[in-house]
Amino acid sequence: MPEISNKAVEMPASPIRKLVPYADKAKKEGRKVYHLNIGQPDIESPQIMLDAVKNFPLKVIEYSNSAGIESYRKKLLTYYKRYNISLDLEDIIVTTGGSEAILIAVMSCLNPGDEIIIPEPFYANYNGFSCYAGITVKPIKSSIESGFALPSIEEFEKAITPKTKAVMICNPSNPTGHLYSRKELEALKTFVLKHDLWWLSDEVYREFCYDDNEYVSVMHLTGIDQNVVLLDSISKRYSACGARIGALISKNKEVMASALKFAQARLSPPTFGQVGAEAAIDTPPEYFENVKKEYVARRNFVVEELNNMTGVFCPKPNGAFYCIARLPIDDADKFCQWLLEHYNHDNETVMLAPATGFYSTEGAGINEVRIAYVLKIDDLKKAMICLDEALKVYPGRVVNRETESVNG
Amino acid sequence: MPEISNKAVEMPASPIRKLVPYADKAKKEGRKVYHLNIGQPDIESPQIMLDAVKNFPLKVIEYSNSAGIESYRKKLLTYYKRYNISLDLEDIIVTTGGSEAILIAVMSCLNPGDEIIIPEPFYANYNGFSCYAGITVKPIKSSIESGFALPSIEEFEKAITPKTKAVMICNPSNPTGHLYSRKELEALKTFVLKHDLWWLSDEVYREFCYDDNEYVSVMHLTGIDQNVVLLDSISKRYSACGARIGALISKNKEVMASALKFAQARLSPPTFGQVGAEAAIDTPPEYFENVKKEYVARRNFVVEELNNMTGVFCPKPNGAFYCIARLPIDDADKFCQWLLEHYNHDNETVMLAPATGFYSTEGAGINEVRIAYVLKIDDLKKAMICLDEALKVYPGRVVNRETESVNG
Numbered sequence: 075m076p077e078i079s080n081k082a083v084e085m086p087a088s089p090i091r092k093l094v095p096y097a098d099k100a101k102k103e104g105r106k107v108y109h110l111n112i113g114q115p116d117i118e119s120p121q122i123m124l125d126a127v128k129n130f131p132l133k134v135i136e137y138s139n140s141a142g143i144e145s146y147r148k149k150l151l152t153y154y155k156r157y158n159i160s161l162d163l164e165d166i167i168v169t170t171g172g173s174e175a176i177l178i179a180v181m182s183c184l185n186p187g188d189e190i191i192i193p194e195p196f197y198a199n200y201n202g203f204s205c206y207a208g209i210t211v212k213p214i215k216s217s218i219e220s221g222f223a224l225p226s227i228e229e230f231e232k233a234i235t236p237k238t239k240a241v242m243i244c245n246p247s248n249p250t251g252h253l254y255s256r257k258e259l260e261a262l263k264t265f266v267l268k269h270d271l272w273w274l275s276d277e278v279y280r281e282f283c284y285d286d287n288e289y290v291s292v293m294h295l296t297g298i299d300q301n302v303v304l305l306d307s308i309s310k311r312y313s314a315c316g317a318r319i320g321a322l323i324s325k326n327k328e329v330m331a332s333a334l335k336f337a338q339a340r341l342s343p344p345t346f347g348q349v350g351a352e353a354a355i356d357t358p359p360e361y362f363e364n365v366k367k368e369y370v371a372r373r374n375f376v377v378e379e380l381n382n383m384t385g386v387f388c389p390k391p392n393g394a395f396y397c398i399a400r401l402p403i404d405d406a407d408k409f410c411q412w413l414l415e416h417y418n419h420d421n422e423t424v425m426l427a428p429a430t431g432f433y434s435t436e437g438a439g440i441n442e443v444r445i446a447y448v449l450k451i452d453d454l455k456k457a458m459i460c461l462d463e464a465l466k467v468y469p470g471r472v473v474n475r476e477t478e479s480v481n482g
Numbered sequence: 483m484p485e486i487s488n489k490a491v492e493m494p495a496s497p498i499r500k501l502v503p504y505a506d507k508a509k510k511e512g513r514k515v516y517h518l519n520i521g522q523p524d525i526e527s528p529q530i531m532l533d534a535v536k537n538f539p540l541k542v543i544e545y546s547n548s549a550g551i552e553s554y555r556k557k558l559l560t561y562y563k564r565y566n567i568s569l570d571l572e573d574i575i576v577t578t579g580g581s582e583a584i585l586i587a588v589m590s591c592l593n594p595g596d597e598i599i600i601p602e603p604f605y606a607n608y609n610g611f612s613c614y615a616g617i618t619v620k621p622i623k624s625s626i627e628s629g630f631a632l633p634s635i636e637e638f639e640k641a642i643t644p645k646t647k648a649v650m651i652c653n654p655s656n657p658t659g660h661l662y663s664r665k666e667l668e669a670l671k672t673f674v675l676k677h678d679l680w681w682l683s684d685e686v687y688r689e690f691c692y693d694d695n696e697y698v699s700v701m702h703l704t705g706i707d708q709n710v711v712l713l714d715s716i717s718k719r720y721s722a723c724g725a726r727i728g729a730l731i732s733k734n735k736e737v738m739a740s741a742l743k744f745a746q747a748r749l750s751p752p753t754f755g756q757v758g759a760e761a762a763i764d765t766p767p768e769y770f771e772n773v774k775k776e777y778v779a780r781r782n783f784v785v786e787e788l789n790n791m792t793g794v795f796c797p798k799p800n801g802a803f804y805c806i807a808r809l810p811i812d813d814a815d816k817f818c819q820w821l822l823e824h825y826n827h828d829n830e831t832v833m834l835a836p837a838t839g840f841y842s843t844e845g846a847g848i849n850e851v852r853i854a855y856v857l858k859i860d861d862l863k864k865a866m867i868c869l870d871e872a873l874k875v876y877p878g879r880v881v882n883r884e885t886e887s888v889n890g
Contacts, residue, residue, distance in 0.1 A: 075678070075708040075709070075734070076591070076647065076648075076678050076679060076680050076708075076709060078590055078591060078736045078737060078740050079589065079590055079591055079592055079593050079740075080593050081589055081590075081593070082589070082590045082591070082736075082737075082740030082743070082744075083740075085740065085743040085744060085747070086743065087742075087743050087746065088548070088743075088746035088747070091548065091746055112545075114544055114545055115542070116542065117542070118541040118542055119541065119542055119543045123543075124538070124541070124543075127535060127536075127538060127754060128535075128536050128537075128538065129536075130532070130535060130536065133526040133527065133532070134523070134524065134525070134526055134527055134721055134722075135527045135531075135532075135720075135721070135722040135723065135724045135725050135758070136522055136723060136724045137520075137522055137723040137724050138724060140496070140499065170578050170726065170748075170752070171748065171749065173747065173748040173749055174748065177748070181487065181489055181490070181614065182486055182487055182489075182490045183484070183486060183487055183490075184487055185487045185488050185489070186594060186616065188487075199746075199747050199748075199749075202743070202744075202746070202747030203747060205747075206589065206744075206747070208594065208616070239484065240484075270483070270484050271484060272484050300483040300484075301483070301484060312543075313542055313543070314542075314543040315543065315544060315545040315749070315750075316543045316544045316545050316546060316750060316752065316753025316754070317543050317752065317753065317754070318578065318726075318750070318751070318752040318753075326483070328486045328490075329486060329490075332486050332487075332490030332491075332493065334495075335490070335493040335494065335495050335496075335610070336490075336493060336610075336614075338495065338496035338499055338607075338610070339493070339496070339581065339607050339610030339611060339613075339614070340578075340579065340581040340582065340585070340607075341579065341581055341607075341723070342723075342724060342726070343726070344578070344724065344725065344726040344752040344754065344755055345724025345725065345726075346535060346724070346725070346752070346754035346755060346758075347752055347754060350543070350754075
């Protein structure tokens with residue numbers, strides 16, 4: 075029997091999805107599971123989008139252009155314009171989800187062995203795509219006490235080696251919910267220019283910025299056009315994760331010429347998803363206002379509840395629909411598995427994502443979990459009671475752990 | 483400005499799509515272009531498939547399972563059963579088109595620097611995915627005179643090096659239309675087992691086998707389960723290239739465990755496409771009978787017309803919907819571009835794919851083109867007249883070239 079590849083061995087299993095078999099078992103045993111582990115919103119997709127797919131006019135489900143359907147790409151220009159991001163048609167390639175945008179970006183910009191600096195905790199699948207491309211993630215730890223603000227530029231400087239080729243951020247951030255300020259981004263810009271690095275910016279949560287905080291895109295910064303690759307997706311924007319439509323965006327012509335070749339190799343992004351996505355650009359503003367209102371209420375509720383639990387600390391995020399909470403527990407992986415295997419409260423339990431999967435540094439995030447507040451308030455209420463009660467009886471409870479260093 | 487990656491430089495542009503700007507220009511100038519250059523069939527997708535998408539029942543376009551929607555995977559078992567391919571649920575991962583199945587297979591099975599033996603001419607995008615994975619294609623030339631039959635095993639033996647890790651075939655073949663016989667496959671099996679290689683088999687054209695020739699899948703062979711990865715797609719089967727639904731199939735548990743990790747990194751295949759594909763499994767047999775009848779008529783017409791042209795030779799293929807023709811020309815790339823830029827017959831021209839893009843050996847296929855017979859007979863008639871007349875006036879015409887060695 076031939077051997078599988080080294081990458082096949084090294085490829086990380088999804089930390090978000092690896093607990094799924096335990097959740098399935100809990101459900102088969104008759105327990106209700108509140109899913110706070112995955113960024114699959116319960117919000118309805120815009121009707122205008124669903125209708126466009128229902129009214130698909132063609133008799134042949136054809137390939138689209140490798141760069142995406144031209145009318146969709148043109149319409150995307152108006153979408154970005156609303157966010158004061160001025161693009162030309164050739165700056166946009168439509169991808170199969172944000173995932174493919176990330177993959178094509180790392181393939182286009184980095185060589186095997188190159189290093190990419192990413193503040194941690196970060197979206198776990200960045201590890202997967204780094205493995206795909208054979209590049210090394212150099213994590214820089216952001217702290218829960220600061221609300222996961224950008225680490226100091228001194229920390230970035232310390233991480234520089236001759237192999238450093240790029241930095242990457244997610245803004246607003248999955249998994250922390252942190253929204254980077256203009257000041258933070260300007261500081262990072264100076265660093266990126268100083269070392270002439272690529273700057274990959276994943277901004278798929280731009281619709282989810284709260285409390286009148288300003289959304290600053292990497293595309294708003296001046297004098298850094300040629301270093302910047304914007305990674306985007308409609309998955310969260312329109313609650314349409316299954317459409318698998320994203321975008322890779324850059325003003326750098328070499329990047330775009332390269333990205334097109336990678337895009338041609340896979341022929342085209344999904345046709346139905348693009349048809350829906352094009353229509354969705356006309357989603358009325360009320361849709362987003364309502365969604366935002368809903369998420370702010372959920373966030374306020376969840377964060378307050380968490381901080382009211384003994385030994386729990388959770389900074390209040392300004393964006394996305396996640397928060398990271400530090401719990402009085404020995405090991406988040408064990409705790410999350412225990413919740414599914416052994417715990418029930420009124421025949422219910424809760425599924426969380428252990429934060430360890432979002433850290434690249436061994437042992438970091440051991441007592442943290444990521445919570446996606448993607449359920450209705452009534453369900454979140456029950457889920458929070460469930461969690462609070464669970465923490466009281468969890469055998470691996472660690473008293474006063476919350477006063478220890480999070481770096482410990 | 484930072485430098486793009488080496489792979490970005492090496493990544494081949496699609497030989498099928500690189501002439502598109504010239505075709506666009508011809509159309510803007512008012513000339514009609516017959517597209518025989520791309521495997522986008524004009525056949526209507528099954529109504530049952532279009533209806534399923536129109537009736538999409540959910541209000542949220544959700545992620546599916548990373549391995550695909552379970553009900554679809556289950557139904558795929560019945561699809562394969564019809565072809566006498568017996569699978570378990572865990573042998574199948576649904577992919578984003580056959581393209582992603584190829585990508586995940588090479589990533590899972592080969593290390594950078596490893597070599598994969600592929601009879602040429604082969605589907606051009608195999609080069610792209612090899613570049614993605616940093617592996618080297620070792621081509622073995624099949625000859626137009628033999629109808630692109632499997633080269634002798636002696637040729638395969640000559641290509642073996644310590645880095646050889648896999649062989650790959652497309653059966654029936656894009657671009658040659660060759661359908662491999664059981665004898666050919668058994669010979670290749672002995673070779674694969676002798677050297678303990680992976681065997682990647684792209685069988686996306688299994689619905690297109692003509693003249694009562696037997697379709698033999700790599701999954702029909704005995705004693706080679708652990709070496710085999712089947713790559714599949716619904717694109718051609720249901721004329722649904724834009725649905726972007728494929729499958730990676732293997733009985734090798736390590737391959738499947740690895741493939742699932744790569745699949746998790748990109749979250750899920752497209753939801754709408756899967757919903758359509760699941761319904762399409764109930765497409766009535768008459769649909770395929772009619773499609774096959776149509777393609778056989780087209781093939782018979784095109785191949786006969788081609789062989790009637792002075793200096794043209796085209797073997798009659800048994801499968802898929804392509805043929806490769808040798809033309810009395812200096813250079814197929816120049817000729818195909820000239821057809822679009824400078825030629826018109828009654829204000830019409832024809833777009834072909836230069837075969838050079840399907841060969842990995844430098845200079846091979848220089849006087850060959852791939853023709854996809856994906857248009858109605860009436861259009862094929864006009865396209866063939868167009869081509870015949872074009873060959874008479876093409877400035878780079880080479881008389882008696884057809885009697886020279888094709889290896890020259």
